[in-house]
Amino acid sequence: MFDGTPDEISKLIEPGRVHRRVYTDEDIFELEMERIFNRAWMFAGHTSQIPNIGDYITTDIGRQPIIFIRHKDGSPQVLLNRCAHRGPKLCNDPCGNARALTCLYHGWSYDTDGSLIDVAMPEGSAPHFDKKDFGLAKAARMGEYRGFIFVSFAEKGASFDEFLGPMKANIDDLVDRAPEGAISLDAGIHRYFFRGNWKLQVENVLDSYHVPFSHASTVNKKGEQFSRREGDKEGAQVIDEKKGKKESTSDVWKGRRSYVVDFGHGWTSNTELKEGERSSPAYDAYKEALAAKVGHERMEEILAPEFHNSLLYPNCSIMGLNMHVRVIRPVTTDLTEVTVYPVKLVGAPDEMNAANIRLLNVTHSAASFVQTDDLEAFRRTQVGLQSVQSDWIDLSRGMGEEQADSHYNATSESAMHEMAIRAQYQAWLYYMCEAA
Numbered sequence: 001m002f003d004g005t006p007d008e009i010s011k012l013i014e015p016g017r018v019h020r021r022v023y024t025d026e027d028i029f030e031l032e033m034e035r036i037f038n039r040a041w042m043f044a045g046h047t048s049q050i051p052n053i054g055d056y057i058t059t060d061i062g063r064q065p066i067i068f069i070r071h072k073d074g075s076p077q078v079l080l081n082r083c084a085h086r087g088p089k090l091c092n093d094p095c096g097n098a099r100a101l102t103c104l105y106h107g108w109s110y111d112t113d114g115s116l117i118d119v120a121m122p123e124g125s126a127p128h129f130d131k132k133d134f135g136l137a138k139a140a141r142m143g144e145y146r147g148f149i150f151v152s153f154a155e156k157g158a159s160f161d162e163f164l165g166p167m168k169a170n171i172d173d174l175v176d177r178a179p180e181g182a183i184s185l186d187a188g189i190h191r192y193f194f195r196g197n198w199k200l201q202v203e204n205v206l207d208s209y210h211v212p213f214s215h216a217s218t219v220n221k222k223g224e225q226f227s228r229r230e231g232d233k234e235g236a237q238v239i240d241e242k243k244g245k246k247e248s249t250s251d252v253w254k255g256r257r258s259y260v261v262d263f264g265h266g267w268t269s270n271t272e273l274k275e276g277e278r279s280s281p282a283y284d285a286y287k288e289a290l291a292a293k294v295g296h297e298r299m300e301e302i303l304a305p306e307f308h309n310s311l312l313y314p315n316c317s318i319m320g321l322n323m324h325v326r327v328i329r330p331v332t333t334d335l336t337e338v339t340v341y342p343v344k345l346v347g348a349p350d351e352m353n354a355a356n357i358r359l360l361n362v363t364h365s366a367a368s369f370v371q372t373d374d375l376e377a378f379r380r381t382q383v384g385l386q387s388v389q390s391d392w393i394d395l396s397r398g399m400g401e402e403q404a405d406s407h408y409n410a411t412s413e414s415a416m417h418e419m420a421i422r423a424q425y426q427a428w429l430y431y432m433c434e435a436a
């Protein structure tokens, strides 16, 4: 029996390795839902998904079904999707617009801020019944940065500002690319489930070591990956075909860095591409639109990309190359949902936004060339971890080589190492053992 005491939990994480039970044990999974997903700040939605009063989307954060809705006063609200009467899920549709939210079971209806408006047959209510006591529950805390809405279901704990910290720069890096300085996540979604633990996807976001191997089918004879951005003639040099098989990873790829900050967040450095040669009618028109808003110098600055993948631990990643926001939702120990939101740059020409989405279809849809490789790796890992003869998963690459980085105020290491994953397990320990 696993009681989840700090002592027991700490034994699962050793320097440079973690116990396989953190991926396979149902008791540990239950504790993760309670102590991580009900405590940490979690990405809930983006304000562009609910532009008008009454617009809503429904989703789940860990085990909590939520309604993300635009209230009559214009404010975004995160309400628990559960009727305060007998508990049915109130909104069943993935998205919609409503003046009021009415429960299918007994007809109770709620305002867009969750307050109870009407009870069917009110004459039957008990004498002590007061509508004020029966509003929809809300996330305990909510924070917003440039339209990104995060919630925490815990009253106490790190503030949203503390949680986000230096990761604001990673959000800025994406949002500043829009001529209007705003992004929109209203272009639909890719959604898939994989038979593996949620942490496999979270780890993978900052794992550059796997790319030359897992994604070998995405490179051409010269070792360059296919072009993934509008206007690029070729992709990143991932493999150096001149080297021997075991040393095939290109120096360009090996030169990548990863960075970590508090709370398990981190990012990998930009993918090196021929920026000066990037050109196409859609891209050139986009550059013009951006320069018209921010000036030529700032446009050049914005379009010199800094970040490849960024992780806001535990449930959100932002990809700078094939622009999207990815949300990770654990379902069981070995089942995880991933939702990919394409990013539209507000003020960019339609052809540019369309091109970005088309490229995202190629890299991160359920039938893509990149993400499907990872999903297969996750599935195989989950199968392999059933084996009981060896209990430990090794994460020791680059241990002791971490360096302080004063530019980003972060800790940095080669992206071919596993520092970022080790940092994720420090955050995992923090939430599982220490967070209020």
Ligand SMILES: [Fe+2]
Pocket (backbone or CB within 6 Å): 204, 210, 211, 214, 215, 370, 373, 374
């Ligand atoms: Fe991958």
